[in-house]
Amino acid sequence: MPFIKLTKIERKRFLVLLTCVLLAIAGWLFLALNNKYVYTAKTVLMYKNFPQKKAFHPLQSDTVDLLVEGTGWQLLFARLRINPQYISISLDKLNNRNYVLFSEQLYAVNNQLETSQKIISVRPDTLYFDFSKRTVKKVPVVLVPDLKFSRQFDISGPIEFTPNYVTVSGPQEELEKIDFWKTDTLRLQDIHSNRVSRIAVKQNVMKNISVFPGVVEVRLPVDEFTEKTVEVPLKILNNKEFYNVKLFPKKVKVTFLVALSSYQQVNEDFIEAAVDLNEWKENHHGQLTVRLTRFPEYCKKVMLTPGKVDFIIEK
Numbered sequence: 001m002p003f004i005k006l007t008k009i010e011r012k013r014f015l016v017l018l019t020c021v022l023l024a025i026a027g028w029l030f031l032a033l034n035n036k037y038v039y040t041a042k043t044v045l046m047y048k049n050f051p052q053k054k055a056f057h058p059l060q061s062d063t064v065d066l067l068v069e070g071t072g073w074q075l076l077f078a079r080l081r082i083n084p085q086y087i088s089i090s091l092d093k094l095n096n097r098n099y100v101l102f103s104e105q106l107y108a109v110n111n112q113l114e115t116s117q118k119i120i121s122v123r124p125d126t127l128y129f130d131f132s133k134r135t136v137k138k139v140p141v142v143l144v145p146d147l148k149f150s151r152q153f154d155i156s157g158p159i160e161f162t163p164n165y166v167t168v169s170g171p172q173e174e175l176e177k178i179d180f181w182k183t184d185t186l187r188l189q190d191i192h193s194n195r196v197s198r199i200a201v202k203q204n205v206m207k208n209i210s211v212f213p214g215v216v217e218v219r220l221p222v223d224e225f226t227e228k229t230v231e232v233p234l235k236i237l238n239n240k241e242f243y244n245v246k247l248f249p250k251k252v253k254v255t256f257l258v259a260l261s262s263y264q265q266v267n268e269d270f271i272e273a274a275v276d277l278n279e280w281k282e283n284h285h286g287q288l289t290v291r292l293t294r295f296p297e298y299c300k301k302v303m304l305t306p307g308k309v310d311f312i313i314e315k
Contacts, residue, residue: 038120041066043085045127049092050210058208059128064102067121087112089127100127137175138165141201141216144185149222150192156223156259156298161216166201170209181211186218195220223259227302230254230267234290234309235274238281244314245277252290255303262298270296275309287311 045062066087087109093100102109102122110119141161166181182202188195197218204211231251239245252273258266272295275288287308295301 038067038069041068043087046086046088047091048088049090051091051094059130060124065123066119067123069118069120091129094129094131098129098131100129101125102127134169135172135175136167136169137178138167139178140165140180142180142182143218144182144202146185146187147191147220148189150190152224152226153192153222154225154257154259154300155220156225156261157221159221160219162219163213163216166216167212168209169212170206174206174209178209183216183218188220191220191222192224194222223261225257225259225300226263228256228258228263228266230271232268232271232273235272235293237274237276238278243277246312246314247275247288248310248312249306252309253303253305254292254301255305256295257300257302258296259298262296266296266299270294273304275311280311280313 042063043066045064089100089102090105090108091100093104102125106119106122109122113119141164143159143161147155168175168178168181184200184202186197186199188197195218197220198215199218200215201211201213230253232254233251234247236245236247254268254271254273272293273290274293275290277288279285279288288311289308290304290306292301292304
């Protein structure tokens with residue numbers, strides 16, 4: 001394939017021509033990207049200034065289309081996004097009506113943008129809301145734990161919250177479904193002493209439900225655990241015929257882990273063990289299974305000896 005051979009002067013002219021073309025294209029792009037353009041961007045709504053005596057439910061999605069005016073540079077590099085990625089809308093007008101107009105809040109919305117982009121309209125321009133009577137209810141806080149303890153350490157008592165309850169407000173039919181409110185997940189590692197942490201409560205996903213406060217204090221009582229063994233007399237359940245039942249043995253050994261601070265206080269009086277005579281009457285078992293019917297809440301059972309006992313029934 002033959003090559004076109006250019007003289008030195010022709011090569012210089014070709015390079016000058018190519019440079020001019022590239023400069024022209026760059027100049028055209030620069031002028032074009034400096035021009036104003038209108039494009040559509042999606043964003044999420046965040047509500048503020050809630051009506052005090054009304055519970056509301058949005059009748060449309062919390063995502064709207066913004067008609068945004070910006071330069072070609074913003075269109076090119078922002079990828080049709082605005083910053084921040086949400087806009088706040090005031091609901092104070094809901095005290096007098098059941099809808100909110102974006103056109104009344106465009107100035108405040110534009111003040112939230114961190115760039116020279118300008119929102120010229122929103123689709124839909126009107127947000128409609130359904131109302132019901134607003135009620136208030138207090139529900140207990142429930143911890144969502146992800147706790148990892150050092151060897152032989154664990155929770156030694158009830159977890160305390162400050163406050164113990166959160167106040168939820170909203171429609172009566174919605175509040176009837178709420179019996180407690182969870183926290184965010186509390187993640188702690190290598191725990192070997194009492195801990196006090198501040199943690200947010202679970203974010204509310206229902207637009208018509210308000211939760212206060214948003215943060216609670218959690219106190220975790222932590223202690224080192226050690227092993228203890230006690231002997232507990234056996235009780236007989238379901239002896240409705242008042243048979244004379246003799247058990248062999250009459251007592252069982254319960255081995256458990258107990259916090260060092262409670263070692264002396266926790267004894268056989270805190271534990272009850274029993275056998276069920278229905279095992280013999282209904283299932284004809286030759287031995288009765290031992291079960292703990294009462295056991296300290298913050299102790300941990302390790303072993304029950306024996307697990308089954310022999311018996312003699314005198315009718």
